[in-house]
Amino acid sequence: MEFSCKTGAANAMKTACLVVGVFKSNKLPAGTEALDTALGGQIKKVLKKQDFSGDVGQTQLLYEPNDCAAARLLLVGLGEQKDFKPRQMGLAILPAFQLLENSGATDCIVVLPNDEGDDDTYRLVRETVAAANAAQYRFEQCKSTKTPAKRPLKRGTLIVAGRKQLASATRAVAHASAIATGTKLAKDLANLPGNICTPTYLAEEAQKLGRRSSKLKVSVLTEKQMERLGMGSLLSVSRGSRQPAKLIVFEYQGGKADAKPIALVGKGLTFDAGGISIKPAANMDEMKYDMCGGASVFGAIAACVEMELPINVVGVVPSSENLPDGDANKPGDIVTSMSGQTIEILNTDAEGRLILCDALTYTERFKPAAVIDIATLTGACIVALGDQASGLLANDDKLAGELLECGTASGDRAWQLPLWDEYQRQLDSNFADMQNIGGKGAGTITAACFLSRFTKAFKWAHLDIAGTAWLSGANKGATGRPVPLLTEFLLKRAKVSM
Incomplete structure (x- = not known):
């Protein structure tokens, strides 16, 4: 429209x-x-x-x-x-x-x-x-039969109200239309079933997006390339699937060549059955939405392209499936991440952090001004915040404050949770540098604590969108969140008049 x-x-x-x-x-x-x-x-x-x-x-x-x-x-x-x-x-x-x-x-x-x-x-x-x-x-x-609106x-x-408002209104139309484009893309990708939207499909869609603009470069790393980089944590998740993992990388160059980029890292689990720690059957179909973090990166990049934002943005989407198989991760397995840190896997259904940690380490090479990861990471976040607000945790209070303000302004709100050092001890392992779960208490926080161990080189914020990325029930479907929040943040960082 x-x-x-x-x-x-x-x-x-x-x-x-x-x-x-x-x-x-x-x-x-x-x-x-x-x-x-x-x-x-x-x-x-x-x-x-x-x-x-x-x-x-x-x-x-x-x-x-x-x-x-x-x-x-x-x-x-x-x-x-x-x-x-x-x-x-x-x-x-x-x-x-x-x-x-x-x-x-x-x-x-x-x-x-x-x-x-x-x-x-x-x-x-x-x-x-x-x-x-x-x-x-x-x-x-x-659907075999489409039912579009007739007219x-x-x-x-x-x-x-007055001519002085025309410029602001016209600018708002351009921004809103671009955000709508990105939101629709995120919804479409997330609503596709897992047998269609595989890691390979996501990679192909990323390459299509890359052809829209000369300012956007897209590259896709294969499992062999990831293995050479030492991404043992990410690759351990994909071992249980016949679908090869992909690491999708967007590089949008809208700003000055030497300007540090904003990096968006989105969890791209195209289907999550839980692995050996298999999920209950009820509502497991909704685990096609476990790639909504990755989909939001696609959406934010698409909005940047449409607006031709004067900013540099990197998007990194680690994509895999998490299924039970004879070669899948087993509880008690220990893997080595790209950072060299070792991880004891006590629950194979806590796999999002296993693919994100290597993606975060990979993101260091871009020397980002700030990194935001987006993931449908914990059911605990739904218990804490419901479907109204995304969970926000960060190692930099100024970055967290920016995101909170952008969430309020865009109506795509987040709520900050603590990331105190005292929670880190819940990840202690007798056999590795850390374990991948922190016990029953503070599940959203300990998941972020895990990721924080791979983000010491940059300013970082984590958005847990488990409660906001999709709706269940009669209105089941992806919401496209947090594309509005992310785009609002990029608009402000680009210093575009609003």
Whole structure:
């Protein structure tokens, strides 16, 4: 869906549907108030009927509004005026776009609910465009019969309060559209089944992405190359699978040649049965989502390419399957990582950290300004934070603070957990430098403690997205998180005006 921004009298603009916000208690935003005056008070007359309360996400469709060039007028509830923030715009308008997608309307105009005196335009536009793309997302690649919308929305126009806001709004459309591209890519990769989305498939998709831009170089390391590098920890995980492991490396050169890159390292387990420490059968199909960390790296890189961000970014995705086999890791096995540190494997289902540790060591060669790893790493994170926030742990408080701020700004939130030295003792092993699990307590923290032993050479943060990367139940599917958070971080590091 394409978006543009303009100013002017909304009632005079021809469109299939004009979308306007309404607060609770019949209070109208500035843009809606001006429109209602032009319509002879029609909106307020409807509100007096009290069929429409203005609750967040509530919609009411009116046909052939008076003195208006629009064929339809769609009222959208914004909630209480005193509580309204830009983040609420996305939550409020998503149901409106879902309704329009099935209404036969091919274009719409949205009047932003702010006036010339505030600076919320950029965020309001970001939220609106993100909601439109979320409403249109479908995953039907594996269905024999597709059911696309008969007449989907193709164009959207955003009405801003004044000409001074046009530049900010147009910039927001570009950013939001790029983030939507990256989010869709991450969702598509994650939603594919494990028999299609193998490590080799991921590598091929990375190479396709590399052909989109001369600024992006993609390389793929084979198992033989990884063996020569000493990646014994990563390769121990893939031994139980017929699918060869791949180490996918993106190098996006958008900044100065000598500028240190931001490195994103994403766990790419295309299917995780747990290995010899096999998982319960119930819901094991969802372990195709164990590569969502890697998928988010793909998405963030795709967004960089689309925006041509003036920054250098490295993406590293270690990809493998974790299956039970005669050659698979056994509890008690000891492997040697690329760093030279030895690891006693007490639970073969704690494999994500085994592939990430070698990928983190490999990332040192790029001399990164900061490294963020992203992984569906621990069920303990779901217990702690549910599906609302990703877990965040870091060896640098400033980096952690940046990510927390970017999570709040983008609506893709994270919550910081401690990484105190006292937790490290839970990884003590009698037979190796460390063991790969830390016992029952603080599972998310001890998993990060494990990774921290391979990150001493750089500033590092870890995002545990086990609870946020996908939804279960009737709405089962990948969320595309944390592509918005990562892209927000890259935008700020690139010092792009927002």
